[in-house]
Amino acid sequence: MTTDAAGLGKARASAFVLPALALIAVFLIFPALWTIYLGLTDYRLTGLAAAQPRLVGVDNYTGALADTRFHTSLWLTVLFVGGSAIAGQAVLGFTIAWILRSRRGPVRRLVEGVVLLSWILPSSVVAFLWIALLDRSGGTLNALLGTPGFAWLLDYPMLSIIVFNTWRGTAFSMMLYSAALENVPPSHLETARLAGASVPQQLRDVVFPLLRRHILTNLLLISLWTFNDFTPFLLTAGGPEGRSEILPVYVYNVALRGGSLGAGAAISFLILLINLIMALAYLRLLRGRRRSQEAAAGGPPA
Amino acid sequence: MISLRDLTKTFPGGVRALDGIDLTIGDGEFFALLGPSGCGKTTLLRTIAGLETPTTGTIAINTTDVTTRQPGERDVAMVFQDYAIFPHMSVADNIAYPLRIKKIAKAERLAKAREVATRLSLGDLLERRPSQLSGGQQQRVALARAIACHPTAFLFDEPLSNLDARLRLEARTFLKRLQRELAVTTVFVTHDQAEALALADRIAVMDHGRMIQVGTPAEIFQRPATPFVASFIGSTPMNLLPGKVTGGALHVAGAVLPAGALPDGSEILYGMRPEYADLALDEREDGFPGTVAVLENLGTATLVTLEARDRLIQVLVPEGDEPPIGSRAWAVPRQRRALLYADDTLVG
Ligand SMILES: Nc1ncnc2c1ncn2[C@@H]1O[C@H](COP(=O)(O)OP(=O)(O)OP(=O)(O)O)[C@@H](O)[C@H]1O
Numbered sequence: 055m056t057t058d059a060a061g062l063g064k065a066r067a068s069a070f071v072l073p074a075l076a077l078i079a080v081f082l083i084f085p086a087l088w089t090i091y092l093g094l095t096d097y098r099l100t101g102l103a104a105a106q107p108r109l110v111g112v113d114n115y116t117g118a119l120a121d122t123r124f125h126t127s128l129w130l131t132v133l134f135v136g137g138s139a140i141a142g143q144a145v146l147g148f149t150i151a152w153i154l155r156s157r158r159g160p161v162r163r164l165v166e167g168v169v170l171l172s173w174i175l176p177s178s179v180v181a182f183l184w185i186a187l188l189d190r191s192g193g194t195l196n197a198l199l200g201t202p203g204f205a206w207l208l209d210y211p212m213l214s215i216i217v218f219n220t221w222r223g224t225a226f227s228m229m230l231y232s233a234a235l236e237n238v239p240p241s242h243l244e245t246a247r248l249a250g251a252s253v254p255q256q257l258r259d260v261v262f263p264l265l266r267r268h269i270l271t272n273l274l275l276i277s278l279w280t281f282n283d284f285t286p287f288l289l290t291a292g293g294p295e296g297r298s299e300i301l302p303v304y305v306y307n308v309a310l311r312g313g314s315l316g317a318g319a320a321i322s323f324l325i326l327l328i329n330l331i332m333a334l335a336y337l338r339l340l341r342g343r344r345r346s347q348e349a350a351a352g353g354p355p356a
Numbered sequence: 357m358i359s360l361r362d363l364t365k366t367f368p369g370g371v372r373a374l375d376g377i378d379l380t381i382g383d384g385e386f387f388a389l390l391g392p393s394g395c396g397k398t399t400l401l402r403t404i405a406g407l408e409t410p411t412t413g414t415i416a417i418n419t420t421d422v423t424t425r426q427p428g429e430r431d432v433a434m435v436f437q438d439y440a441i442f443p444h445m446s447v448a449d450n451i452a453y454p455l456r457i458k459k460i461a462k463a464e465r466l467a468k469a470r471e472v473a474t475r476l477s478l479g480d481l482l483e484r485r486p487s488q489l490s491g492g493q494q495q496r497v498a499l500a501r502a503i504a505c506h507p508t509a510f511l512f513d514e515p516l517s518n519l520d521a522r523l524r525l526e527a528r529t530f531l532k533r534l535q536r537e538l539a540v541t542t543v544f545v546t547h548d549q550a551e552a553l554a555l556a557d558r559i560a561v562m563d564h565g566r567m568i569q570v571g572t573p574a575e576i577f578q579r580p581a582t583p584f585v586a587s588f589i590g591s592t593p594m595n596l597l598p599g600k601v602t603g604g605a606l607h608v609a610g611a612v613l614p615a616g617a618l619p620d621g622s623e624i625l626y627g628m629r630p631e632y633a634d635l636a637l638d639e640r641e642d643g644f645p646g647t648v649a650v651l652e653n654l655g656t657a658t659l660v661t662l663e664a665r666d667r668l669i670q671v672l673v674p675e676g677d678e679p680p681i682g683s684r685a686w687a688v689p690r691q692r693r694a695l696l697y698a699d700d701t702l703v704g
């Protein structure tokens with residue numbers, strides 16, 4: 055078999071790929087390199103250093119790594135990802151998909167419609183709706199609970215943004231798991247049921263092993279998205295007193311509000327590294343599984 | 357023992373898959389549910405298993421009413437058409453799975469799995485993954501998993517239909533011997549009449565959610581209760597010819613036959629199996645005349661199709677006795693092998 059399936063030849067094939075490569079270079083590689091460079095300077099938004107940035111070596115990095123504000127922010131981000139992406143979107147999305155799995159008709163369409171709506175609305179609109187819901191005076195939630203004057207966004211900022219992001223992003227996980235559950239043969243579940251397996255046992259023994267790859271892919275995507283999500287800023291702006299200052303908000307506050315572009319770039323690069331590590335860890339998990347399957351399939355045929 | 361009383365199942369949307377099923381399956385009996393596609397065989401099996409809830413009626417297993425019990429509480433094991441072997445578990449873990457759910461200690465359940473596997477000649481494959489097994493081996497793994505937990509009944513949904521023709525015959529013999537040895541009540545769904553005749557102690561022929569006839573293979577084959585059963589059973593389709601009694605004789609498709617006790621004027625359907633007729637090349641009053649149109653070689657015999665005026669008549673002749681195509685021939689039914697139906701019921 056030839057690898058030149060389109061029959062273009064090397065030169066013409068390169069000519070076709072070149073524009074795409076150029077775009078990737080301009081919009082992805084160059085900014086990344088620029089970020090690394092900025093992270094090594096004392097570049098500022100205004101003032102003397104804005105005109106004449108000086109190279110300061112790894113000062114920005116050591117500074118960030120030593121900063122307790124960075125540590126807090128990292129911890130809050132881990133909470134945010136764990137709470138809203140993994141425990142929230144993935145678990146809730148799977149639960150809804152599992153419950154709706156064998157339902158047809160209006161109930162299913164209604165739930166899917168509501169969940170999808172929260173996914174397709176623009177962030178600014180959604181943020182406004184949530185502010186209206188959680189507002190201290192005249193907020194819908196306080197009216198519903200009969201707790202007038204309760205400041206949800208001030209007293210429970212992390213909980214608020216976790217619930218917000220769970221609500222916002224569950225649709226993706228739900229749809230992914232719905233599609234994946236279609237691939238679980240009913241006879242496998244029924245065999246487990248006939249053996250007397252409870253629902254948790256059916257999930258453990260039949261569903262999760264079959265959906266392992268879907269679950270890992272879903273967790274990778276939503277973890278990365280949530281890790282880099284800036285929308286909570288629209289609700290709490292990182293406050294009060296930095297109690298909901300997740301990393302993307304922290305970068306914004308340092309670089310644009312505080313004006314230290316150099317330090318902001320350094321933190322951005324650290325975030326990039328953390329993302330990379332997460333992605334590699336997930337890919338390793340995925341690949342490890344595939345390899346063991348291949349090893350199993352490669353044995354002597356019957 | 358499994359007793360079904362007045363069982364009805366109507367699916368949402370109005371499909372009546374089971375319609376007043378009354379049936380008792382005896383202890384240790386090998387019982388086949390036979391019928392064309394969509395007649396409700398699978399639905400009946402799944403209702404016994406508890407995977408479908410009947411709309412009306414009751415199900416009892418060993419005199420205990422299980423109608424409202426969960427599948428896991430009925431002590432039955434099912435083998436699905438696709439075998440439903442868990443791909444991520446080894447053969448041993450698959451076979452031991454029901455025992456694991458019953459919280460039997462690991463060593464004990466693996467010993468049991470080994471014992472059952474050895475019996476089904478799977479002893480060397482215990483560590484394999486299901487993807488490394490042939491179709492026949494997978495089928496036996498599914499059987500082994502059903503056997504390992506000692507249920508009161510086996511429910512099989514076309515377990516042989518994914519095997520190739522040769523393997524299928526082997527698996528059939530194997531299955532029958534196994535069932536004899538285990539003596540566990542078995543309900544077996546198939547749409548293959550030969551399989552049902554070969555395996556079952558009793559057969560229920562179903563159509564449109566109803567039981568048309570229940571009986572031993574011999575009864576079903578020799579005395580099919582309706583023209584539907586008659587045409588469904590048998591490896592070559594039965595000839596069903598309309599006829600009328602006039603002047604004390606039965607006139608069917610150009611032949612004059614004794615009418616027996618049938619009154620003058622009665623309209624009947626005359627059923628004759630191709631195996632139960634002889635071919636004559638000279639004119640016979642008691643034979644159906646026709647022109648030889650098709651010869652189908654079946655190995656030890658040839659299926660001859662005669663073209664009569666408005667219908668086709670098929671006769672089986674021994675090898676070597678084939679008439680030439682285009683010749684005139686008479687199909688002569690053998691004495692006492694004919695089946696007479698009036699208004700869809702057997703009258704003689
Ligand atoms: N879940 C369901 N919802 C609605 N109708 C169904 C459902 N399952 C089966 N049916 C209908 O019930 C009837 C009986 O189906 P069943 O599967 O029992 O047939 P079967 O005899 O097993 O056929 P086959 O030999 O093709 O497997 C069919 O008309 C089928 O379309």
Ligand SMILES: [Mg+2]
Nearest residue numbers: 397398399513
């Ligand atoms: Mg079926």
